Amino acid sequence: MSPTIDRQWKRWAAIASAILLVSCGDSINSNPTVPDSIMQVMQKPIYKSATWSMRVVDLDSGDVIYDMNSSAQMLIGSVRKLFSVGSALNQLGAQHQFVTPVYRQGTVNASGTLTGNLILLASGDLTMGGRANPDGTIAITNFDHNEADSLGNAILATPDPLAGFNSLAAQVAAAGIKTINGDVVIDDRLFEPFNFRGEFNVRPIFVNDDVVDVTLNQSAEGSAVPFDWRPKTAAFSVQSTLATGSATSGLDIKLAPEPPLCIGSSGCVGNVTGNVPAGFVPPLTNAYPLIRTFRVTEPSNYARTVFIEALARAGVTVTATPVAANPVQLLPAQGSYSSATQVAQLTSQPYEQYVRYVMKVSYNIGADTSLMLFGLANNNAKTLTDALAAEQSVLTTTFKIPSSQYHFIDGSGGGDSTASGTAVIAMLRGMSTTPVFSPYFDALPVLGVDGSLATITAFESDATLAGAKGQVHAKTGTYVTENPNAPTSPFLRGQSLAGYIDAKSGHRIAFVLTVNNVPISGIIDVLSVFQDEGTISAMLWKLQ
Template sequence: MNATSDRKHTSWSIIAAALMLVSCGGSDHPDTAVPNAITQIMQKPAYANATWAMQVVDLDTGRVIYDLSSGSQVFIASVRKLFSTGNALDILGSQYKHVTPVYKQGTVDANGVLTGNLIMVASGDLTMGGRANADGTIALSAFDHNEADGLGNAVLTAPDPLAGFDALAAQVAAAGIKTVNGDVVIDDRLFDAFPFREETGFNVTPMLVNDDAVDISFSSSADGAVLPFTYRPVSAAFSVQSTLKTDSTTTDFAVELTPDATQNEVPQCFGQSNCSGAVSGTVPTVMQPPLTNAYPLIRTFRVSAPSIYARTVFIEALARVGVTVSAAAVGTNDERSLPAQGSYSSAQQVAQLTSAPYAQDIRFVNKVSYNIGADVTLMLYGLAKNGSRTMATSLATEQQELSTTFKITPDQYHFIDGSGGGDTTAKPTAVITLLRGMRLMPDYTTYVDSLPFLGVDGSLTTVTNFEADPTLAGAKGKVYAKTGTYVGLSTTTPAVPLLKAQALAGYVDAKSGHRLAFFLSVNNVAFEGFDTVLNAFQDEGMIAAQIWKLQ
């Protein structure tokens, strides 16, 4: 892996010993009933046929405070990211940095002509400089574009998603290369590509551009008119057409993308001329977009061939700084021309992009629940731990880590990937055991800071309405927890949609001054639209605030 790090690995024997000091099993603690202020929320009519699970533990002593069905396997969705990010943070360290180099494959003459190829070696850098704030942090928003199609809108971050490619291109020009009499090739062999969840035709690779998404940003228009729009990145690799119109007779945002990722479809034309996606449908004339209650309205297309896309945008970045490439910008990525993996010479390096410290990656993944980022995180962990190159071997490596370090045995969870896709399950006690063990790792503070803060940032920015109960206002910024949402179909005939999981787990700095670890989930809630998710979010936020207040 191309990286910079001065990591010293944790003495896990200390953690293992600490975890053995106390049992978190609720059955051993008969005085751990959930208080009425919390059960009143759990007993709302919306949860009549749902099941709740919960455990709250004093982080220092291990005393179980509240317990409800903590030994049962429950759907946890993206709460699973607590495991993948925690292990990766420990093995790589908060100061680890991705280094993405560019090599020349050939010679450069006196006129600046490179006879040969330029090769960019992907490092698993999640952002490639495309979310870089001036202060070195990764830019985030309350509603991330990765969830725009599912949630109905998003807020785009301000930085240029191609900033890293422009920086690399400028370095190539500064190295004296004016013409590339050859091709540009992306070396994406760091780990084996793997399919991303249910999106047929999309494999995750260590090369990412704008989170493997093309953003479309619509402005408002008069009744019956086509909505003005822009898209980014702007590239010959992929363009967007739209006939999306306003309609005064509708109250629905009926936005249709072709191909449509919500139907497991992704564009398959990358590398071909005139590759594009289409947007159609209608939006209400007088109503504002969901979530933000203001335009722009955001939708995205999936970049299903990241290396082909990256090749094109890098050639275009080179052109912007005056470097000509003889190969066509739109085309396939010629991996057959690559040298043996790991055979690059430092003498041939002409540019490199160094990422922000890894603490920023973990913050990105957890604050906005970035699924692709969590899957890449698991792969980077597997590589660093023992050279695992596949999703299956990385999962096996993690399983061994959880068994030996945290004493969390495989029968306590079922993980499919690094992000919490599909029927991901765990016992609440397993999550609590992880949270307790993480407090002894060197980068524990970074880990906690990476989680959404209740009422402050990330996916918990707007969760709790403290005006409804002012006595809970002190919980704002005192709950640090990972959210998880899973909407799927029931196993009944006919199948019906369910909120199969709304989960929340992390830490609470309680009113008493104690730090607590907690897990909370509700499974199999009747799904009546997006409001079902929003209401469950709010209710779990209120429960977390009650934990703060009562303890």
């Protein structure tokens, strides 16, 4: 596990800024309203120099049940998504659907030859049909592939990640186009590209969540590790020399280049090298396959190749080179498309399904894009800065949350995203009065059941708390950087949990629980803190 822990720490450290909060450990003892059972968890040795914050209120009346340090700005990580995704859901509506049309430029002759270009107008659809279940829901797993490299493994969703592009290509063929004597272009101008945590610039077109999945399987000592990858496309392929070593050897899986900057150029290849010890048991799933991912750094280039290849499978010949930079210079003026030239369209599942996906697995790029989609719908905000400003205006006017109570730098909770407990509770209570509260509530991970709370089970060792399973609907947040006192070691800057509890008493309560500045040795300690917060939420279920 140690190489996995090290890889996770390095990735988190690379995207984080060093922030220190003043320890309030002594102040914990001065608050008599917090039950002793909860205090005992907060006063474990690991939290000796940590800062805790908690606020618990009755959802209907707003009466404060417990309060500790709730006015302090705390690092909340992905709890930030309660604001960005909630605002987008409230703005767009639960039944909003993304429509991704395809237009032709030029004329189609009697033999089906289009003399001109084919343009896919990106809509910001996060899945492009690539996670669509037969029942109309979006497929999710408890260990999402977006975090495979950080967590050390994942479970892949089963739908075909290219399904939406295949559907569009089939419609183009059905429209009578057999040959495209021109180019294929992705119109990605919906919003200005924004940088995602130093990895790449996000655009409003997605294929397989902008990652390439590498699947590794078990082999005997001294043998090559069987591997495969998806999606299969000329835009990016994978090679591997990964081998199985002795049982006493270490796990060492390297992906290079990572991130690959060659997407849009021919011969773009990712290499997997290193060693897997014989008898190795993959983390999280305790079974093979073992999953790793390469980042798709040029989403429009990649999607263009994918679409051209889908067209070929549908029987449409494209004369342009499949692997090349997306030729944006061929695009017409924005807003100039005519319905008469539309030849295909992909309509998404309702937006409430996207909210469920983003919240259950804590999909960071999905939350950042949700902020952009909110900004576009609210005030035609096309940049991340403008979207943040539009959100601030709504938080102030609609939810009555002063801007002094939070600091957001993106939509997902990256870096020094902070908020007070008071602000988080105000958002939770505000959302409970909106028409979209039901899908908002249902989208949150459920304690001991699904999403990022599926593995929280520590509370079940106490029979009096076991009834809390399924009763806590809450968002998690984790923020790890380097230890200021030991620069080569990780440090849990923030671990947060916030949402709703259907308490044993019959009341529904809103709560936020955050701890900052916890020295750790690796991911095992992070999971231990995670379990402690889950146990405290179960105690709140029992006490209220």
